[in-house]
Amino acid sequence: QENTPADCENGNDVPNEATRMTEDAEVDRGMEEVNVEPLGAPPPTAAVPSAASGFLAPDAAPSTSPTPQPAPAPSHNAAAEAAALSWMRCVLQPAINRQGKTGWDLAAVLRSLQTEADATGDSTTAAAVAAVLERFKEVGSNYFRVHPKGVGLVCTRPGGLAAGTFVQEYLGEVHPPWRWFEIQDAVKKVTGSELPDFYNIMLERPGDDAAGYDVLFIDGASKATFASRVSHSCAPNCAASVVACTGRLTIALHTVREVKEGEELTFDYCSVTESERELREAICLCGSVHCRGSYLYYAGSRTFQTVMAARHHFLHRQVFVLRAALEPLAEADEARLKKHGLGTSALGDRAAGTRLPSWLVKWTALVCEYVEQEEVLLRADLLALPQGRYTPEAAASGA
Numbered sequence: 001q002e003n004t005p006a007d008c009e010n011g012n013d014v015p016n017e018a019t020r021m022t023e024d025a026e027v028d029r030g031m032e033e034v035n036v037e038p039l040g041a042p043p044p045t046a047a048v049p050s051a052a053s054g055f056l057a058p059d060a061a062p063s064t065s066p067t068p069q070p071a072p073a074p075s076h077n078a079a080a081e082a083a084a085l086s087w088m089r090c091v092l093q094p095a096i097n098r099q100g101k102t103g104w105d106l107a108a109v110l111r112s113l114q115t116e117a118d119a120t121g122d123s124t125t126a127a128a129v130a131a132v133l134e135r136f137k138e139v140g141s142n143y144f145r146v147h148p149k150g151v152g153l154v155c156t157r158p159g160g161l162a163a164g165t166f167v168q169e170y171l172g173e174v175h176p177p178w179r180w181f182e183i184q185d186a187v188k189k190v191t192g193s194e195l196p197d198f199y200n201i202m203l204e205r206p207g208d209d210a211a212g213y214d215v216l217f218i219d220g221a222s223k224a225t226f227a228s229r230v231s232h233s234c235a236p237n238c239a240a241s242v243v244a245c246t247g248r249l250t251i252a253l254h255t256v257r258e259v260k261e262g263e264e265l266t267f268d269y270c271s272v273t274e275s276e277r278e279l280r281e282a283i284c285l286c287g288s289v290h291c292r293g294s295y296l297y298y299a300g301s302r303t304f305q306t307v308m309a310a311r312h313h314f315l316h317r318q319v320f321v322l323r324a325a326l327e328p329l330a331e332a333d334e335a336r337l338k339k340h341g342l343g344t345s346a347l348g349d350r351a352a353g354t355r356l357p358s359w360l361v362k363w364t365a366l367v368c369e370y371v372e373q374e375e376v377l378l379r380a381d382l383l384a385l386p387q388g389r390y391t392p393e394a395a396a397s398g399a
């Protein structure tokens, strides 16, 4: 079995931004057969300490501490470490997923791997299994727990999936933003402080689309395809992109690298929270060496709110509403809305009689004007932070 780092450890260049594919590309990929199976039971992932990678470096010093601790990974042998990590991801984790409900028992997983390795003469796996079992004796099984993750999806297709394979459309109930946030408010009232389930995704209509930029929320909580049950990973093997297919926009999940049989399908949620509590509670169990620790990004940092706090607080926002009601929509406003990619999708269509009231269009233009000012001012604020924390490029992208 070939498990080189090259075929497994290349999940870092995943595009986070939604991209558009041509209709032809979408149709071609849609024809490819995939065989994936939704799981009723939580598919676990391995949280194996780095000491398990010591099997390729027999000269790694064993721990002599009175309380047994996993030995640090051998940093002097980067190739051996990479091979060990690759084995954990390409052989061990799929073996855990194949166990289904009993995947939490790593000893059982290792025994099944040992049997397979004996049958196929796979000496790498035989040595790795022996090394991990040896560490069991030294440090106890608590360091080799497999944590349950909730609902997920595992590739069961023999031979796995090639890179660039279309997996599935992400379908669900579609809501405009105002409706979506109404639902979220209602859900929060019922669930209280509990962290909500993430069975939803945001579809951004491309700004260069004829109808302009807009946002829709796709809720897969009760009516959905199994794409909504795919777990987050900080080093995912799939990506979700906005694609145009037979004249409509949809979200397609496709693999970004080769996926082995038994490997869990994952994508980067790219979800943002403004709550520190949510950030802390959203513990990521992706098991990747590149794990960020939380499956949410934090957007509540005060650094990014300096301009907002000074120039767009409650009273400023009331002024915007008053100005929108009193001032006529000028040509400059129309041009600004166009520049921000807002067209008939977000603002409605005069010809179809669905155009928003003019005060609301004016208000949208005023908000766009503020967004432009904020970008300039925030960039300057970030650059002015002590110790040169932001380069001009980082300040521009942060703003």
Ligand SMILES: [Zn+2]
Residues within 6 Å of the ligand: 233, 234, 235, 284, 285, 286, 287, 288, 290, 291, 292, 293, 294
């Ligand atoms: Zn992670």
